[in-house]
Amino acid sequence: MPVEKIIRPASIIFIGALIGWITNYIAIKMLFRPHNPIGLGMFKIQGLIPKRKHELAEKIANIVVNDLMSIEDIKEKLRNSNVSERIAFIIDDILDKKLNDVLDKYFPFAKMFLSPDALKKLKVKIRDEILSHKNEIIDAIVEYSEDAIDIKEIIIKNVDNLSLDELETITYSLTKKELKHIEFIGAILGAIIGFFQYMISLYW
Numbered sequence: 001m002p003v004e005k006i007i008r009p010a011s012i013i014f015i016g017a018l019i020g021w022i023t024n025y026i027a028i029k030m031l032f033r034p035h036n037p038i039g040l041g042m043f044k045i046q047g048l049i050p051k052r053k054h055e056l057a058e059k060i061a062n063i064v065v066n067d068l069m070s071i072e073d074i075k076e077k078l079r080n081s082n083v084s085e086r087i088a089f090i091i092d093d094i095l096d097k098k099l100n101d102v103l104d105k106y107f108p109f110a111k112m113f114l115s116p117d118a119l120k121k122l123k124v125k126i127r128d129e130i131l132s133h134k135n136e137i138i139d140a141i142v143e144y145s146e147d148a149i150d151i152k153e154i155i156i157k158n159v160d161n162l163s164l165d166e167l168e169t170i171t172y173s174l175t176k177k178e179l180k181h182i183e184f185i186g187a188i189l190g191a192i193i194g195f196f197q198y199m200i201s202l203y204w
Contacts, residue, residue, distance in 0.1 A: 013194040020190020024183045032168040049171075050164050057159035061152040071146050078138045084131060091130055095123045 030047055037046040049056060099119070103111040114122065130137075162170075172179065 009195070009198045012198045013191050016194020016197065017187040017191035020193070021183055021187035023190070024186030028179050028182060031171075032164065035164045047164075049167065053164070053167070054156075054160060057156045060159060061155035064155055065152045069151070071142060075139055075142050078142070079135055083138065084134055087134060087137070088127060088131060091127045092123070095126060099123060099126075 031049050032047040034045065034047055035050045037044040037051075099122070100111075103114070159167075
């Protein structure tokens with residue numbers, strides 16, 4: 001077989017693969033590049049994500065708030081966690097530090113009739129009574145937090161505050177493997193198109 005009959009189809013297929021790879025490579029890079037608009041006559045070129053960064057931040061915030069995070073889920077998680085132990089520890093600490101002072105200041109006469117053992121039982125009773133309303137306390141705190149803290153606004157602000165270099169680094173670090181696959185697929189499709197172009201050229 002003459003060498004030229006091998007070189008010509010191989011060259012066409014190789015060039016097609018190269019064009020396919022370069023096309024996908026440029027398309028991926030144009031997700032972020034250029035960061036700032038570049039004027040080309042009547043047109044301006046800017047990376048997709050830099051151009052729509054704030055809109056992207058809003059979309060992420062909406063997904064997190066509406067689909068990924070539920071106030072009821074947070075309440076349920078806290079109810080089933082060891083938060084009771086933490087609350088009990090805080091209450092015990094406060095009572096150990098403050099109960100004697102409160103009795104001395106406001107109920108000195110009553111304290112005269114409270115033995116150390118009775119005082120200990122009083123602390124336990126107060127703690128247990130508070131803990132019996134644990135779920136109501138958790139619900140109140142979470143509902144207040146929902147009203148007082150705008151999670152959506154915080155997410156939007158944090159994404160907006162990310163530099164484009166940081167956002168680009170994060171995106172590529174998370175999707176590096178998949179983006180390489182896209183480049184590779186571009187090369188394969190380009191090679192296939194090159195092959196068909198060669199086959200068509202044989203009959204036209």
